[in-house]
Amino acid sequence: MGDFSGGRTRRGVLLVVFWMLGLISLSCAARLSVSKQKLQVQKHLNRLNKAAVKSIKSPDGDIVDCVHISHQPAFDHPFLKDHKIQMRPNYHPEGLFDDNKVSDTEKPKQRSNPLTQLWHMNGKCPQGTIPIRRIKEEDVLRASSVKRYGRKKHRAIPQPIPQPRSADPDLMNESGHQHAIAYVEGDKYYGAKATINVWEPKIQQPNEFSLSQLWILGGSFGEDLNSIEAGWQVSPDLYGDNNTRLFTYWTSDAYQATGCYNLLCSGFIQIDSEIAMGASISPVSAYRNPQYDISMLVWKDPKEGHWWLQFGNDYVLGYWPSFLFSYLADSASMIEWGGEVVNSEPDGHHTSTQMGSGHFPEEGFAKSSYFRNIQVVDDSNNLKAPKGLGTFTEQSNCYDVQTGSNGDWGHYFYYGGPGKNPNCP
Template structure:
C-alpha cells in the first residue's frame, strides 16, 4: 500500500514538476516571441521610413539620367522640384540662383608645381533648368546612417571622443575668444588643397576638409567640405569631393552630401559627391582643388564654391541652422582619419608627416571676416593647432608668404597605438 502510495505521490510530484516546466516554457516562449515580434515591428517601421526617404530623395521621372564612368547614376531633376525643398524648414523657400557677391581678393595664382583639378561631368551636364542629383539606394542610406553617428568635427571643443577617430586641425583662436564687440562673427573660409588617393581598408576612411562652426560646445552647428576616401560611405576607393552638415539642437539632423533634404543644388555639372581625378603623386604634379564655404551677406545662406573657376555648386539655407544663420564662431582646416575594424589607423593626407618632404597641404588659406572682407594673413597669434593621434599624425602651420599665402602641412602614415 505504501509502495503504491509512494508511486502515486511520485507520479503526482512528477506531474507537478512537468506542469511547472510546461508553464515556464510557455511563459519563456511567450516572452521570446514578444521580443521577436517587437523587433519585427521595429524593423518594419525602419524599412518603411527608409522607403519614405528614398521616395523623397529619388525624384520620379527625371528629365535625363547620366551614368558616369565611375558608376554613379545622376538624375537631372527640375531645379524647383529637387529633394531639398521637401524639408519642412524650407517651406516657401525662394531659391537663390547665385551669390549676391563674391568676397574680394579671391583671385590668386597657383604655383608652377600645381594644376587646378577639373571637376565636372566631363561634358555631360544636365539640361538648363535641371540639376544632377546622385541616385540613392537603401544601402546608401544605411551606410550613411551608421557613419553619421561616428562623425564629429568638434572633438577638441566638445570633449566628445569617438573610438578610433583621429583629427588634426588648425583653428582660429581669435574667433573662439570673441565676446560682444571683440572681432565679431566670421562668415567663411577657403583654401587650395592638394588631392591624393591614400590606400585605405574597407572599414577605414581618411579626409582633408574645411569646416565652419557655431553654437555652444554641447549644442553646435557645423558645415564641412573637402575630399575623402571612404569605402564605408561610397562602396569604392575613389577620392571624392564631399560635404557634411549637422545641427545638434534638440534632435540632431544633417547628412553627407545630398543624402537628406537641406542642401540646395544650383550647378548643372557638379554634385557634392563628385569623384576627383587625376590625383597628385608624391614628388610629382600636385593637383589641387579650391574649396570655399562662405555666408551670403544678404540671404545669410551658406554657399559651397569650388575650383579656381569658382563653380557655385549650391548652398545650405540659413533656416537649417539655429546658430550658423548668424555667422560662424570658428573656422578650421585639417584632416580626420577613422580607424578600421582591424584597429589600424589609415594614412592621413598623402601618408607623410607634415615635416617630411612633399607632404599634403592647404595653401592660400583665407577667412571671410565680420565685414565680409578677406583675411589672407592668419597671423600666427590668431590660430592654434590641435592633434589627436600624435604618434601617427601631425600638423604644421606656416606663416604667410607671397608664393602660397598662409598655409599648413598635415598628415601621417597611420598605424596602431596612435595615441
Template sequence: MRKVFHFSAMRSTMFILLWLLITVHGGSLSRHKILEVERKLKYLRRHSLKTIESEDGDIIDCIDINKQPAFDHPALKDHKIQMAPTHNSAKEEVTSGSRTSRNGNNSKSGKMMNESLSVTSQVWQKSGKCPKGTIAVRRIRKRELLKAHSIEEYGRKKPSFSHHQHGQVNKNLDSFVQLKNHSKAILFTVGYRYLGGKADLRVCNPFVEKDDEYSTTQVALLTGPHNDFECVQSGWAVNPSVYGDRQTRLFVYWTADGSRESGCFDLTCPGFIQTSNEIALGAAIYPISIPGDLPYVITIYIFKDPYTNNWWVQYGEKTNIGYWPPELFETILYNAQSVEWGGEVYSTTIGQTPHTATQMGNGQFASVLSFSSAITRMRIHDNSDVLKIPELVYDYSDEYNCYDVWLMSDYIDDPQFYYGGPGRNPKCP
C-alpha cells in the same frame, strides 16, 4: 523539363539573394525596414527628369531644382531659391612677408610646394550633362541605407565631444585632449567675425581600414560651444558607409547641434539647397594626387551672402554649388567664430590600442614636406570686402604620433599647411 529547371534555378537564386539581403551587416533586417528603405529611395527619385550612368558605377539623377530634397525640411517649406549669390568677395588682399605660428615659434623653412594643378572634374561628367532647371544628384544606393542603423542616421556624423579626465587618455598616445572616436589635425584661426573661408586642398585617396570609418579634408566654419556647435564645411572624403566604396569624393556637411540630431553629408537629409547642374555632391573627383607626382587640388570657398545670410559653397573659382539657408541655424547665420583647415578621421578605435590604420591626407606625416598632404592659399573673409591671409593661426593635432601638423610660414609670402599620417604605426600602436 527545361522550363521547370529554369524556374527552379531562378527561385533558388532569388531565395539566396533574399537571405543575403536580410542578413546584411552581420544582423537581420526586418521586412519593415526593407520596405521603408525602398519607399525612401522611390521618394527621392520621383522628380528625376534624366538619369546618367557613370563609368565608376554611380548613377546621377537630374532632379527638378524646385523639387529637390532640401524642401522636405519643415523650415524650408516656403523658401525661395536664390540662384546666385548677391555678393562674392573673390578679390584677394595678399600681404607679403613671413607669418608666425602659435606661441610665436618659427615654422620650419623649406622649398615651397610645387605649383598645383586645379581640379574641378568629376568622373560622371564623362557620361553626360544635366539640363538647365535641374540639379545633379548622386543616387543613394540601397545597400548603404540598409546598412545604416536607421534611415534618419544615414549620412550623419557621430557626435565628437566627450570629457576625458587626465589619466584616462590612452598612455600610448601623446595627446591630452582626444575627441570621442574622432582625430583631427588642423590649422585654425579665431578672434574675429568670419564671413568666409577658402583654400586649395590637395586631393588624396587615403586608405580607410573599415567600412564604418572615414577620412576627410575640409574647410570648415564653426560657432558655438564644443558640445553644441554649428558648422558648415566642404572638401573631399573617403567614406564607405555613405558612398559604398573608397573613392575620393566631393562633399558638403552641416550641423546645428554638434551632429547630435541635425545635419548630414551632401543631400542625404533635407537642408543644403543645390543650384548647380554641373557638380554632383558625393561624386568622385579625378584626377587624384599621388605622393611624389603631380599635386592636384580642389579649391573650396565657403562664404556668407550679406543680404540673404545664405552660406554658399563655391567649387573651383567660379562654380557655385549651392547654399545652406539661415533657417537651419541659430547663431552661425550671423557669422562664424572660427575657420578651420585640415583633416579628420573617424573610427571607434581612435585613442585605443590597436589604433585604426585609417590614414589622414595621403598617409604621410606632415614632416615629410615633399610627399605629405598640403593645404595652401588659405584665406579668410572678415568684415572687409576682400579675402585675406589670416594674421594669427594655431595648429592642432589630437594624436600627433598618429596624425601630425606642420605650418610653413617663414620666408615665404603665402603660408603652407602640411598635415596627415598613417594612423597605426610603431608610435601609435
C-alpha cells in the same frame, strides 16, 4: 504502480510542439521585422531619390539623376515651401578673383592640375536641373538605422582637456576621432577659403573614414554647436567604396538631430548643374607624381545672410539658408582647416587608416598632403590671411601638421600621416 510512460510521451510531444510553435513565431517576427525595415528603407529612398529628367551612369557605378532644381530635397523642409531660389549670390568676397596674381618668378615650378568628376565622362545635366547621386538600398542598410543614414554619429562632448587651444577639433575629444588641423578663433568670421590637395587615403576598416575639409563653426561647444563643412572624403560606410568624393555637411545642434552629408536631408539649396555632391573626384594625387587640388570657399552673403559654397573659380554650388542656424545666422567664432580620421581600435591603439596622403608633413610637396592659400572672410567681406593661426593634433606620432607661408601659397600647411606605425601603437 500506474504506467506514467504515456504521460511523459504526451508531455514530450507537447514540449516539442511548443518549441516548434516558438520557432515559427520567432521566424514570423523576424520576417515581419525585415519586412518592416525594407518598407522603411523604401519610403526613405522614395523621399531622397527625386524624379529625374535624365539619368547618367558613372564609370564608378554611381547613377547621377538630373533633378529639376525646384524638386530637390531642400524643398522638403517646411520653412522652404515658398522659398524663392536665389540663383546667384549678391556679393562675392572682395579679392576672390585676384588673390593669386603673383609674378612669374614667384610661381612654383609644379602647378597643380584641374579636376573633374567621374560621371562627367558619360554626360552632363541640362540647365534647370541639378545632379544628385542616386541612393541605393544597400547604402541605407549600411547605416545603424534609417534615421541615422547620412548623418554623423552623435557623440557626447566632454569638457575641453588642456590643449594649446580652447576646444578639441570637430569639438569632440572622443576616442577614435583623430585630427591634424590649423585653426583661428577669437574674432568674428564670415567665411573661409582653401585650396586642398586631393588624395585617396587607404582605409583599414569599413566603418572608418578619412577626410580633409574646412569647418565654419559657431556657438558653444555643447549641444547647440553650429557647423558648416566642405571638402573631400573617403568613406566606405557612407558610399560603399573607397573613392575620393566631394562632400558637404551641416548641423545646428552638434550632430544630434539636424543636418546631414550632401543632399541627404532638406537644408542646402543647390543651384549648379555640373557638380554632384558625394560624387567621385578624378584624378587624385599620387606619391612623387602630379598633384591635384580643389579650391573650396564658404562665405556669408552680407545682404541675404545665406552661407554660400563655391568650388574652384567657376562653380557656385548653392547655399545654406541662414534660418537653418542659430549662431551662424550672425557669424562664425572659429574656422578650422585640416584632416580627420575615425580609428576603430579601442584603448588608444590605431589602425593603419591614412590621413591625407598617408605621409607625415616633413616629407613636403608631392609626398605629404597640403592646404594652401588659406584665408578668412572678415566683417567687411574681404578675403584676408588668417591671424594667429594655431595647430592641433591629438597624437603627432600618428598624424601631424606643420604650417608655413610664402609668396605664392600664402599661409599653408602640410598634414596627415599613416596612423599605426612603430611610434604610433
